Amino acid sequence: MPPLLRIKNLVKTFEDNKVLNGIDIDVEKGETLGLFGNSGSGKTTVGRCIVGLEKPDSGSIFFKGNDLRAMNRREKKKVRPQIQMIFQHPEVSLNPRMKAFDSLVEPLKIHGWDDGYSLENKVEELINLVGLRREHLARYPAHLSGGEIQRIVLARILSINPEFIVADEPTSMLDVSVQAQVLRIMEKIQQEKGVSYLLISHDIDVLRKVCHRIAFLKNGRISGVENA
Amino acid sequence: MSYLNVSSVCVDFLTENGSVKAVNDISFEMNKGETFGIIGESGSGKSVITQAILRLLPSNAVVSGKIFFESEDLLSIDNKKMRQIRGREISLIPQNPAGSLNPLLKNKLQVAEVFEVMGVNKKEGIKSVLGMLKNLLMKEPAHILENYPHELSGGMKQRLLAAMCLSYKPSLLVADEPTKGLDSFSKKGTLDLFRHMKREHGNSMLVITHDLDFALEICDRVAVMYAGQIVEIGAVTNVLKNPSHPYTKALLNALPRNGLIPLNGHTPSRINLPEGCLFYTRCNLRSDKCGSERPVTKSNKGVIVRCHLY
Amino acid sequence: MIGLEITCLQNKSSVFSLKKDGIAGKILNRKDITISILLLALLFVVAISYPLLDFSDPNTIDLTNKNLAPSAENPLGTDYLGRDILNRLAAGTTTSLSIAAGVSAISLFVGIFIGCISGYYGGIIDETFSRIIDIFLSFPGIVFALTIMGFLGSGVINLILALSIVHWAKYARLMRGQVLSIKENEYVLSAKIIGAGNFHIMRKHLIPNSVATVIVLATIDIGHVILSIAALNFLGIGLPSDIPEWGAMLSAGKEFMRTSPYQTIFPGMAITMVVIIFSIIGEGLRDILDPNDTGGEYL
Numbered sequence: 001m002p003p004l005l006r007i008k009n010l011v012k013t014f015e016d017n018k019v020l021n022g023i024d025i026d027v028e029k030g031e032t033l034g035l036f037g038n039s040g041s042g043k044t045t046v047g048r049c050i051v052g053l054e055k056p057d058s059g060s061i062f063f064k065g066n067d068l069r070a071m072n073r074r075e076k077k078k079v080r081p082q083i084q085m086i087f088q089h090p091e092v093s094l095n096p097r098m099k100a101f102d103s104l105v106e107p108l109k110i111h112g113w114d115d116g117y118s119l120e121n122k123v124e125e126l127i128n129l130v131g132l133r134r135e136h137l138a139r140y141p142a143h144l145s146g147g148e149i150q151r152i153v154l155a156r157i158l159s160i161n162p163e164f165i166v167a168d169e170p171t172s173m174l175d176v177s178v179q180a181q182v183l184r185i186m187e188k189i190q191q192e193k194g195v196s197y198l199l200i201s202h203d204i205d206v207l208r209k210v211c212h213r214i215a216f217l218k219n220g221r222i223s224g225v226e227n228a
Numbered sequence: 229m230s231y232l233n234v235s236s237v238c239v240d241f242l243t244e245n246g247s248v249k250a251v252n253d254i255s256f257e258m259n260k261g262e263t264f265g266i267i268g269e270s271g272s273g274k275s276v277i278t279q280a281i282l283r284l285l286p287s288n289a290v291v292s293g294k295i296f297f298e299s300e301d302l303l304s305i306d307n308k309k310m311r312q313i314r315g316r317e318i319s320l321i322p323q324n325p326a327g328s329l330n331p332l333l334k335n336k337l338q339v340a341e342v343f344e345v346m347g348v349n350k351k352e353g354i355k356s357v358l359g360m361l362k363n364l365l366m367k368e369p370a371h372i373l374e375n376y377p378h379e380l381s382g383g384m385k386q387r388l389l390a391a392m393c394l395s396y397k398p399s400l401l402v403a404d405e406p407t408k409g410l411d412s413f414s415k416k417g418t419l420d421l422f423r424h425m426k427r428e429h430g431n432s433m434l435v436i437t438h439d440l441d442f443a444l445e446i447c448d449r450v451a452v453m454y455a456g457q458i459v460e461i462g463a464v465t466n467v468l469k470n471p472s473h474p475y476t477k478a479l480l481n482a483l484p485r486n487g488l489i490p491l492n493g494h495t496p497s498r499i500n501l502p503e504g505c506l507f508y509t510r511c512n513l514r515s516d517k518c519g520s521e522r523p524v525t526k527s528n529k530g531v532i533v534r535c536h537l538y
Numbered sequence: 539m540i541g542l543e544i545t546c547l548q549n550k551s552s553v554f555s556l557k558k559d560g561i562a563g564k565i566l567n568r569k570d571i572t573i574s575i576l577l578l579a580l581l582f583v584v585a586i587s588y589p590l591l592d593f594s595d596p597n598t599i600d601l602t603n604k605n606l607a608p609s610a611e612n613p614l615g616t617d618y619l620g621r622d623i624l625n626r627l628a629a630g631t632t633t634s635l636s637i638a639a640g641v642s643a644i645s646l647f648v649g650i651f652i653g654c655i656s657g658y659y660g661g662i663i664d665e666t667f668s669r670i671i672d673i674f675l676s677f678p679g680i681v682f683a684l685t686i687m688g689f690l691g692s693g694v695i696n697l698i699l700a701l702s703i704v705h706w707a708k709y710a711r712l713m714r715g716q717v718l719s720i721k722e723n724e725y726v727l728s729a730k731i732i733g734a735g736n737f738h739i740m741r742k743h744l745i746p747n748s749v750a751t752v753i754v755l756a757t758i759d760i761g762h763v764i765l766s767i768a769a770l771n772f773l774g775i776g777l778p779s780d781i782p783e784w785g786a787m788l789s790a791g792k793e794f795m796r797t798s799p800y801q802t803i804f805p806g807m808a809i810t811m812v813v814i815i816f817s818i819i820g821e822g823l824r825d826i827l828d829p830n831d832t833g834g835e836y837l
Contacts, residue, residue, distance in 0.1 A: 038413045039382070051731050081733045087724040095725045097746045103725075106742075107732045145270060153728070160732065173409055175269035175438050177491035180482040184490050202411030205484040 002065045004029045004196050005050070005083075005164055010059035012045055019045050021220030023059070025198075027164070032190065032197040034207035034228070037217035043200045046217070047166040050198065051085045052076070063164070081111060084157040088169040090149035094141040100152050101137035107160045126155040129192070130185050147178035151185060158189065168200045183210050230296075231432055232258035232281075232400065237293030237303075239276050239285065246499040247290075250276045252456035254293075258449075263426060263433040265447035265464065267440065269479075271495050272453040274436050278402060281434075282320060283310050297400070315346065319398035323405045325385040329377035335388060336373040342392050353395065360391040363428065364421060382410060383417040390421060394429060401431045407439045415442065422446050440483065444468050452476050455495050455506040462531025472533040474511045505536065513537060571822035574815045581812065585635040588628050596621060596629040596782045605798035615800035617791060623804055629782040630805070633694075634812070638763045640698040645705040646756050650749060652706070653713025654740050658721055667710070674707035680769055687775045697776050701763055709752050716748030750827045758820030761813030768809050784809050 003026040010023040019042040027033045037043040048054035050061060052068070061068045063079060071079065087093050094103045101123070108122065117125075127133065130151040141149055150170055157165065167186070171179040187210065189195060201207050207214050208228050215225045239251035251273045258264045268274040279285045281295055283302060295302040297318065302310065322328050329338055336354065343353030354373070361369035364387050377385060386406065393401060406422065407415045419442065425431065426446070437443055443450055444464055451461040452473065460473040471477045481489040493510040496502050504519040505511070511518065517536050528538040600620035608615045614623040656667035683700045690696040720726065721744060729739050768785025770776035777783055779790075784805040791801030 039411045053727055053731070077733065080731065083731075085728070085731050087728070089724060092723045093725055093728065095729075095743050095747065098742070106729070106734070110732065110734055110738065157728075157732070176440065176479055177269060177482040180484075180488045181490040181492075183488060202413075203484070204412065206488075209484040209488050 002062070003027055004031075004064060005198075006060075006062040007046070007050070008060045008062070010046070010049060010061070011057045012042070012049060012054065013057055018220055020049075020056070023217075023220075023222060025215055025222065027196050027198060029163075029196055030190065030194050031213070032199055032211045034211035034214035035198055035200045035217060036202065036204060036207055036214055038202055041217045042220060043217050044168055047085065047168045047198060047200050050164075050166055051083055052080060053085075081107070081160045082162050083164045083166070084160075084162040085166040085168065086150065086153050086157065086170045088172055090146040090153075090173060091141075093149055093153050094144075096141050098140075099137065100139055100141065100144060103141075104137060104152060104156050104159065107156060111160055122159065126159055129158065129189060130155045131181075145178070146174045147182055150174065150182050154182075154185065154189065158193065158195075161193070162195060164196050164198070166198045166200070169202070170199075171206070172201065172203065179206070186210075230257040231260040231262075231298060232264075232434070233294075233296040234277070234281070235294045235296065237277065237280060237291065237295060239273070239280055240290045241286075242288045242290065248498045249501060250289075250456055250498065251280065252501075254453075254456075254458055256451050256458060256461055258432065258434065260432055261430055262448050263435060263446055265435045265437060265443040265450035266453060267437060267443055267450050267479075268453035269438050271455070273456040274453050275404065277453075278320075278404060278434070278436055282314055282318060282402065284314075315342075315398075316396055317398055318400045318402065319393040319396065321386070321389050321393055321401065321403045321406065323408060325382065325389050326377065328389060329385060331377055333376075334373070335375055335377060335380075338377075339373065339388075339392055342396075346396065348396075356395040357391050360395045361387065364391055364394075364424060366391075381414075383414045386418060387421060390425065394425065394431070397429075398431060400434065401425070402434045402436070404436045405438070406435065407437065407442050415439075418442075419445055440468060440480065452479070456498065457506060457534060458525075459507070459535070460531055460533045466529070466531050470529075472528050472531055472538065473507075473535050474513045474537075475507050478510070568822060568825075570818050574818040574822070577811070577815050578819060581631055581635065581815075584628055585631045588632045594622075594625065596625045597780050605794060605801075607798070608800060614804050615798070617787070617801040618794055618798070623787075623801055626782040626787060627784070627804060627808055630784045630787065630808070633777070633781060633783045634764050634767060637694060637698055637701075637767055638760050641701040641705060641763050642756050642760055644698065644702040646709055646752065648702070649706040649709025650713050650745065650752060653710035653715075653752075654717050654744055654748075656710070657714040657717030658736070658740055658744060664714075668714070671707045671710050671714075674703075675711065677704075679704050680766060683766060683770060684773070684775060687770065692776055692778055694777065694781070697767065697770070701766055704766075705759065705763070709756060712755055713748065713752050716751055717744050720744065720747055751824070754820050754824040754827065756820075757823055758817050760820075761816035764809065764812050764816075 005025070005027040007023055007025040010020050011018070012020040023046060025033070025046070035043050035046060045054060049056045056069070063083065066079070068076065068079065094100065104123065104126065105119065108119065113122065123137070127137065132148065132151055132155070136144065136148055136152070144152070171182050174182060183206065186197065190197065199207065199211055211228045213225055213227050216223045234254055234256050237251060237254045238249065241248040241250055254273075254277055256264075266274045266277065276285070280291055281302065285291065291303060293303070297313070302313070329335070339354055339357050340350045343350050358369050358373070361372060366372060366384065366387055372380065372384065372388065380388065403422070406418050410418060422433070423446065426433065435443070435447060447464045449462060450464045450467050451458045452467060452475065453459070454475045460467055460471065460476050467476060468480065471480055478489070478491045481487055482491060491510055496506050496509070502508065504521055505514075505523050508514055508518045515536065521536070523534050523536045525532050525534045526538045598621060600616075602620065603612075603616050604618055604620040606612055606616040612622050612624065614627065617623055617626070652667055652671075656664045682704050686700040686703055687696060690700060726739060726743050729743055767776065767783065768788065771783050771785035772789040774789065777786060779786065787805040788802055788809075791805070795802055
C-alpha cells in the first residue's frame, strides 16, 4: 500500500538560493510526521509546495499514488480540498472582518456536502470536536485568543474532511498551556478522523512528544528520519 | 532598601462593558543586580505591570499603588521626570525586535536617533554602540550599522536593540518576551546574549516571559502571574523545579517533556471577578473553601504562594 | 454608549481586546468631526428636499430686483439677473452633491475593481493595468477634465463622466497597493487552499479588508470634486447656464464684486465650507477605521 503522501526529489530555488535540494519524504495514512529544521531551512517551503502555494522547480508529489504535478486543473481542483494547512500566526489566520461562524462555514458553502446533515448539525459536530462553544462562533477574531483561533481554523478545515493536514508551526506563537491543548486536540482529531499530519516545527520537544516519526531538514535535504 | 518595590499596584481599564481588572493588587521587590522574572501567559497581566512601571499605559487605565524605583515613586512623579528616567535609567527591549526598527533607515541612523533624543553627541553615541556590539559578540559591528534592518537576522536585530539600550548604561533593563517565536538556535543565541549582559554589565534585569526554560537559565527569582495576581514568588529553582501553586504545577506539566498535559477551562472574567480563588475552576486540588474565599499569600518552604493548600 | 478602545502592547489574544461598538465614542470625542457630520447631514437634507419642495424657480429672472443686498425677502440678496441667491445656493446644493456622488460612485467602482484585479493577479495583468493607471495619472486633473469636456460637450452626464475619468486611476493605484499588502496574509492563502475561486477571494477577503483607505481618500476627495465642478463652471465649460451651480454663480457674479459682492461671497463660502467638511470627515473616517488608534494619549 503506497504511503498517503510521497515526495520525491523536490527542488525549489528562490533567487539564487537553493532552498530545497532534493527532498524525499513519505507520510503514511494516520501518521504524524514531524519536520524539524531551523529558521530558513526551507521547512515552510516544503509545506507550501504540498498544498500548492508554491510551485517546485522539479520533483514529484504523490498523493494516494497520483502525481499532483501531473494533474490537470479539474483533477487538481478535486484533490486539493483533501490536503489542508494550518498556519503559525493566529492573528492573521482568520479574516478579521468575518465572524468566526462565517469563517467556519465558508468551506462548506463553497463545496457543499452530501451526508444529509443540516448545516447546524455539522457546525455542532465541528465545534465539539475542537472543544469550543457557540459563543465563540459569534465573535470576531479580534475577540478570540490565539488558542481559540487555531481551534476555529482546525474546525474549519476539517469541515471538508481532509485526509492530510500540513501544520506549519501551529503552536509556536501560543502559550505553553494553550499549546498543550491545541496539540492534544489535533491528536484527538487524528484518532477520530484518521487524518495524517506533517507537523513542521523548530521545537524538538514537541515533535518528540507528538509525532510518530521525525524528519530532519538540513541544507536543503533530509538528513535523517528518526522514530519518536 | 530594595531597588524596585512594587507595592499593591492595581491597574484597571475602563471600557463600556465595565472596569477590567488587569492587574489585581501586585506586590513584589527586586534587589539591585538581580535578574527577576515575571512568568505568565497571555492575559495574566505581565505586560500591563511592565507598562505601568514604564508609565506607558493608555489613557483609559486607572493605576493605584506605588512603584518605588530607588526610592522615587514612579507613579507620582511628573511626566518630565519620568521621561528622564525612561530610556536612561530604565530601558526596555521590546517584544518584537523587527517591529522596533524603522525599515527605511540604515541601522546607523536609528542608533543615532536614540542619542539625539537623549541629548548626547551622536558620534560619541555611535562609538559606544559599536563598542557595545563588539562586546555583545557581534562580528563586524561597523558593517551592521551600515546595513538596513531587513538585512539582519532576528538574533542580530535583538542584539542591535540590546546594544542601543545598554549603551546608555541603564540601571534597570526590562526585556519583554525575548525568546518569543524564536527557533531553538536563536533561543540559544538570546540566552548567551543575556548571560553575557548579566556577567559583563551587571544591570538589574526584569524579564517578562512565558518560556519556562529561559527563565530557569537566566533568572534569580521569579513571580508567576495568573489572572492579574501573583500566585507564587521565590527563587527560580524553588518555583520552577518544586512548584507550590497548582497553576505553576499545571504550567510545568503542560510542557511537552513533562507530558503535554493541557490545562482545561479558561481564565476568569476580569470584569466580574469570581468570589473565591481565581484559579478555582481549573484547579484539580481544590476544596470547597476555594470557591468562596480568596486566598492570601503565605510562606511555604522559601517561596510565597497564594493558595488555600498552605 | 460611549466607550474607549484598549490596545495591549502584548499579542491580541489577551483578555483586553475589548472593542467597543462606540464608533460613536470616537466621533463624539472629536468636536470637529461631530460638527462636520451634522453640517453634512444638513446639506444632504437640503440637497434631497430641495427638488421635492415647492420653491419658486431659481431661474426666474427679475431685472427690477437685481443686485440687491440681503433683506427679509431675499435673505442672501439677489444676483445680477434678480434671482434669489439663497434659492440658487440651495438648488446648487442638489446639483453639486449629486454630481459629486455620481463621480465618486463611478470612479470608486472602476478604481476598486481594476486595482483589485491588478494587485491580485499580478504578472502581465498587473503590468498592463499599472501602465494604464500611470498614463491616466500623468495628466493634470483640470486640464484633463477640460479636454474631455471639450470633446463631449457640456451637460451633467458628461461632467460626471469626465471627472470620473480623471479620478478613477488614483483609487485604482491605492487599491492595488492595499491588495498587495494583504494578499499574502494567511487567511487569504487559507481560502485558496480550501478551494475558493478567485472572485470569491476578492469579494469576501481582499476587498473588505483593503477598501477602507480608498474610501477615506474618496471622501476627502469629494471636496476636490466639487471644487473641480466649480472650476469648470467658472471657466464656462461644464453645465449649461440655466442649471444653478456654485462655481457658475461665482463666475457670473465676478463682474459685480465691487458693487454687489453677495453673489460671489455666498457661493464662495458654500464651496469652501463643503470642501472643509469633507476633508474633516474623511480624515476622521481614517482615524476611526484605524484599528490601532487608542483614541487617547499615554499617561
